[in-house]
Amino acid sequence: MKKAINLNVNGVSRTDEVEPRMLLVHYLRDILELTGTHVGCETSLCGACTVMLDGQAVKSCTVFAVQADGGNVTTIEGLAKNGELHPVQEGFWEKHGLQCGYCTPGMIVTAAQLLDRNADPSREEICHGLEGNLCRCTGYQHIIEAVQYAAKKAGQA
Amino acid sequence: MTNNYVGKRVKRTEDPRLIRGLAHYVDDISLPNTLHVAFVRSIYAHAKINSIDTSAALAAPGVVAVYTGKDVADKIGPVPCAGALPDLKVPDHRVLAKDKVYFVGHPIAAVVAKDRYAARDAVDLVMVDYEDLPVVTDVEAAAAGGPVIHDSFSDNIAYRLTSGEGDIDAAFAAADRTVKQRILHRRLAPIAMEPRGVLARYFPGEEELTIWSSTQIPHLMRTQVALMIGIPENKLRVITPEVGGGFGSKLNVYSEEALLGWISMQLGKPVKWIETRRENIQATIHGRGQVGDIEVAIKNDGTVLGLRYSVFADMGAYHQLLTPAIPTLTGLMLSGAYRIPAIQMNITACFTNKMATDAYRGAGRPEATYVVERAFDLVAAELGMDPAEVRRKNFPAASEFPFHTATGLDYDSGDYETALNKAQEIAGYAALREEQKKAREEGRLIGIGVSTYVEICALGPSQAMPAGGWESATVRIEPTGKVTVLTGASPHGQGQETSFAQIAADELGVKINDVTVIHGDTGVVQYGIGTFGSRATAVGGTAVFVAIQKLKEKAHKIATHMLQADATRVSFEGGKYSLQAAAAASATGTSEPVVPVAEAPAAALPEPQTEGKTSLTIQDIALAAHIAKELPPDTEPGLSATYFFEPKNFTFPFGTHICVVEVDRETGDIKFLRYVAVDDCGKVINPMLVDGQVHGGIVQSIGQAMFEEVVYDEQGQLVTGTLMDYAVPRASHVPNFELDRTETPSPVNPLGVKGVGEAGTIGATPAIVGAIVDALAPFGVKHLDMPIKPENVWRIINGH
Numbered sequence: 010m011k012k013a014i015n016l017n018v019n020g021v022s023r024t025d026e027v028e029p030r031m032l033l034v035h036y037l038r039d040i041l042e043l044t045g046t047h048v049g050c051e052t053s054l055c056g057a058c059t060v061m062l063d064g065q066a067v068k069s070c071t072v073f074a075v076q077a078d079g080g081n082v083t084t085i086e087g088l089a090k091n092g093e094l095h096p097v098q099e100g101f102w103e104k105h106g107l108q109c110g111y112c113t114p115g116m117i118v119t120a121a122q123l124l125d126r127n128a129d130p131s132r133e134e135i136c137h138g139l140e141g142n143l144c145r146c147t148g149y150q151h152i153i154e155a156v157q158y159a160a161k162k163a164g165q166a
Numbered sequence: 167m168t169n170n171y172v173g174k175r176v177k178r179t180e181d182p183r184l185i186r187g188l189a190h191y192v193d194d195i196s197l198p199n200t201l202h203v204a205f206v207r208s209i210y211a212h213a214k215i216n217s218i219d220t221s222a223a224l225a226a227p228g229v230v231a232v233y234t235g236k237d238v239a240d241k242i243g244p245v246p247c248a249g250a251l252p253d254l255k256v257p258d259h260r261v262l263a264k265d266k267v268y269f270v271g272h273p274i275a276a277v278v279a280k281d282r283y284a285a286r287d288a289v290d291l292v293m294v295d296y297e298d299l300p301v302v303t304d305v306e307a308a309a310a311g312g313p314v315i316h317d318s319f320s321d322n323i324a325y326r327l328t329s330g331e332g333d334i335d336a337a338f339a340a341a342d343r344t345v346k347q348r349i350l351h352r353r354l355a356p357i358a359m360e361p362r363g364v365l366a367r368y369f370p371g372e373e374e375l376t377i378w379s380s381t382q383i384p385h386l387m388r389t390q391v392a393l394m395i396g397i398p399e400n401k402l403r404v405i406t407p408e409v410g411g412g413f414g415s416k417l418n419v420y421s422e423e424a425l426l427g428w429i430s431m432q433l434g435k436p437v438k439w440i441e442t443r444r445e446n447i448q449a450t451i452h453g454r455g456q457v458g459d460i461e462v463a464i465k466n467d468g469t470v471l472g473l474r475y476s477v478f479a480d481m482g483a484y485h486q487l488l489t490p491a492i493p494t495l496t497g498l499m500l501s502g503a504y505r506i507p508a509i510q511m512n513i514t515a516c517f518t519n520k521m522a523t524d525a526y527r528g529a530g531r532p533e534a535t536y537v538v539e540r541a542f543d544l545v546a547a548e549l550g551m552d553p554a555e556v557r558r559k560n561f562p563a564a565s566e567f568p569f570h571t572a573t574g575l576d577y578d579s580g581d582y583e584t585a586l587n588k589a590q591e592i593a594g595y596a597a598l599r600e601e602q603k604k605a606r607e608e609g610r611l612i613g614i615g616v617s618t619y620v621e622i623c624a625l626g627p628s629q630a631m632p633a634g635g636w637e638s639a640t641v642r643i644e645p646t647g648k649v650t651v652l653t654g655a656s657p658h659g660q661g662q663e664t665s666f667a668q669i670a671a672d673e674l675g676v677k678i679n680d681v682t683v684i685h686g687d688t689g690v691v692q693y694g695i696g697t698f699g700s701r702a703t704a705v706g707g708t709a710v711f712v713a714i715q716k717l718k719e720k721a722h723k724i725a726t727h728m729l730q731a732d733a734t735r736v737s738f739e740g741g742k743y744s745l746q747a748a749a750a751a752s753a754t755g756t757s758e759p760v761v762p763v764a765e766a767p768a769a770a771l772p773e774p775q776t777e778g779k780t781s782l783t784i785q786d787i788a789l790a791a792h793i794a795k796e797l798p799p800d801t802e803p804g805l806s807a808t809y810f811f812e813p814k815n816f817t818f819p820f821g822t823h824i825c826v827v828e829v830d831r832e833t834g835d836i837k838f839l840r841y842v843a844v845d846d847c848g849k850v851i852n853p854m855l856v857d858g859q860v861h862g863g864i865v866q867s868i869g870q871a872m873f874e875e876v877v878y879d880e881q882g883q884l885v886t887g888t889l890m891d892y893a894v895p896r897a898s899h900v901p902n903f904e905l906d907r908t909e910t911p912s913p914v915n916p917l918g919v920k921g922v923g924e925a926g927t928i929g930a931t932p933a934i935v936g937a938i939v940d941a942l943a944p945f946g947v948k949h950l951d952m953p954i955k956p957e958n959v960w961r962i963i964n965g966h
Contacts, residue, residue, distance in 0.1 A: 044193070047191070047360070048440075049359050051443060051444075052890065055889055086186065086188070088186075089186055094185070101185050102182070105177075105854045105855070107184055108659035109358070109409065109659030111360040111411060113184055136896075139896075143889070143896065144897075145358060145866070146411055149897040150903055151857070
């Protein structure tokens with residue numbers, strides 16, 4: 010039995026009928042074709058699927074699409090505005106915060122949300138804020154530097 | 167050549183698509199009418215399959231087909247093993263289990279359905295009647311006798327091998343003392359963040375099959391899968407889109423790759439399978455899995471006379487592509503960074519009821535480095551010497567290279583003492599030892615670990631490799647002046663799209679944005695070997711470099727002709743061929759393409775304007791070569807060159823890592839105080855990428871040293887089947903790394919590069935473990951097996 014949902018994704022209003030058990034990540038990827046959000050573990054342990062739901066970073070592999078009904082979702086595809094990279098995206102590029110890139114969208118969304126809460130985090134606060142996101146390539150140092158870069162850049166703006 | 171890019175910190179050209187979520191991994195590619203595959207996998211480690219009932223699954227909504235081992239046994243050939251060793255036992259490894267299952271996760275049936283939810287639902291409806299059999303999980307027990315896993319063999323021993331040079335018995339006879347230690351290398355899961363995935367589409371009319379797979383070796387996979395499913399190799403195209411990490415786990419040919427291709431041929435529709443994380447930990451190769459005894463013969467002054475390592479290597483139930491070869495790599499690297507006149511390695515490789523082990527970042531070398539470095543720490547403790555000094559005493563001098571080892575290798579170049587000195591200087595080693603002494607007096611537990619590693623890279627000469635150790639490149643300049651580089655070394659995070667473009671842009675004197683590096687598509691790229699064994703830049707990058715030299719020879723001839731000059735009077739500088747008198751004036755900066763494509767697309771290609779010119783850009787020449795109206799006699803039109811580079815030796819990067827930790831007496835918690843790494847990977851193309859490789863490698867070492875362990879219980883059940891149980895390091899676990907380098911060029915390739923992909927994983931574990939052991943030295947601790955968890959530490963401190 011499908012259920013209708015209304016939500017706003019990256020500034021666009023959507024209405025779709027989905028199975029109640031459809032995961033938000035599959036709704037985003039398979040129905041809306043927003044494949045920037047990745048699935049890495051299906052158990053909310055790796056953070057590759059992180060999106061912003063009503064301003065909170067959530068793991069979309071453990072949220073049903075119907076739970077996002079009426080909500081505002083921002084995915085990695087929605088972070089750059091008018092062709093300008095989000096400061097966190099810029100930081101990742103500038104500081105080599107990614108290698109294979111698979112964890113990157115979730116990592117960037119989490120970091121963006123972290124900076125929303127705390128505009129000038131310490132190294133420890135950044136590490137703590139990123140604890141829900143796994144990266145197997147970078148060893149995190151360049152990711153931490155990318156977030157520091159973004160904080161500085163956003164602070165200057 | 168110009169030097170605008172090589173050696174510089176150039177931002178990656180692949181990043182804009184990745185940071186905006188616009189890149190395509192296998193699961194991001196959707197084709198109309200795609201069917202989805204989910205697998206029924208064994209819940210037993212060892213069992214007989216009495217029957218499989220697929221009727222309920224077939225009747226489930228959305229299910230299109232279910233295939234079992236019986237359906238494919240005579241249709242799909244065995245999963246390949248490329249390891250060739252004397253008397254190696256190779257079990258018949260079918261893509262789906264038929265009569266027996268041999269490990270938890272062993273694929274039994276493939277369910278094909280209209281969407282991934284329906285496929286997963288129907289997996290639960292396949293009824294498998296198992297009869298459980300005795301399980302073998304311990305590798306030493308497997309060697310000792312007991313139940314035999316494979317009926318076709320008389321025991322569980324896959325092979326035995328003894329290797330090494332020098333008179334090992336004489337070395338031990340001449341020793342003042344010997345030091346011994348039993349050392350465990352637990353099984354590790356590579357955990358690429360993107361699990362494996364396969365999409366296959368067959369065109370019945372054209373009889374062509376395309377497989378998109380998350381693999382490190384598209385061409386080798388094409389050859390093997392074509393053989394497995396019986397399709398002509400040139401009718402199979404393998405595409406590796408974005409690959410989300412590999413670490414060796416995708417340096418393989420897996421059941422699912424052949425099976426998906428075959429299913430697509432049966433059903434005439436695209437089929438997709440995306441591995442779940444649970445499947446990834448169960449049925450993607452594991453790394454390490456050795457237990458062995460190291461023995462070292464020493465003189466009282468710290469001179470090492472001989473080293474013997476006798477090891478049991480856990481193969482798992484079947485061989486994957488390189489399973490049996492991995493312990494032999496351990497044997498090759500047992501000389502470490504030292505002069506050791508006699509070395510002996512004894513391998514007993516056994517089958518167990520577990521997933522296969524194979525190449526995980528380092529692939530046999532971390533085991534070697536770890537046992538050798540641990541042994542040097544034990545020697546230092548035995549003799550009351552500083553661990554750094556025991557190492558220094560046994561280094562070969564920089565003047566002794568190429569240096570022959572008793573493992574049969576010739577190290578290309580090295581200056582181990584300089585790297586050690588530099589690391590000690592950065593760390594403030596002497597002051598650290600003083601600080602440690604003071605801290606101990608105050609009851610604080612500070613430990614310092616030193617590792618002076620050497621590793622083997624640029625795999626490798628074809629003589630030493632199962633399926634060729636060369637790499638290929640094609641470089642061509644298109645009519646519009648854009649440079650296309652095709653490489654067989656398809657990356658999965660290493661950044662070759664940038665580093666190879668750096669090499670090409672400098673060699674051709676063009677802007678880096680004019681260079682596009684294409685890889686990972688067997689329909690487009692000439693045959694290649696792949697990215698693994700820290701070989702991409704040293705072997706693949708060299709192929710790019712040499713192909714460009716070939717291309718420039720031709721361009722030089724055309725330039726000479728077009729400038730109506732004598733060949734000796736035309737020189738190439740800054741992207742331009744110039745008459746020598748005029749060369750000095752025009753040889754600055756990079757050249758502009760003749761056709762400004764991006765700005766204003768031309769309706770037709772312009773005629774090359776050469777009259778009265780004293781110089782031509784290489785891009786002018788490319789246009790002329792394509793229009794082919796003004797070429798020297800007997801010149802082939804077009805401007806491209808292909809080169810297959812065969813290295814004459816491996817390369818041997820090295821370095822010193824120094825780790826400082828403090829252990830909390832109350833909790834056993836281990837805190838990093840410092841981490842200094844001085845690595846020497848030869849010439850550096852892009853220091854930013856090198857730093858990234860080192861960081862990532864060290865953190866995988868931290869995982870191995872302190873957290874990671876694939877655990878099977880006595881029944882062969884996988885206890886660490888999710889990322890909740892298999893602990894991968896997180897951001898809060900890592901120290902701030904202090905990196906530096908020395909630069910000793912390799913004489914093996916014209917770029918002087920060595921390789922850096924695995925250095926961190928090889929060099930770091932001994933430094934980390936050495937530091938923890940050193941912190942606990944006041945409790946009489948001389949060695950601890952990885953992973954060293956707070957609980958182990960707390961028990962030592964509290965005497966439990």
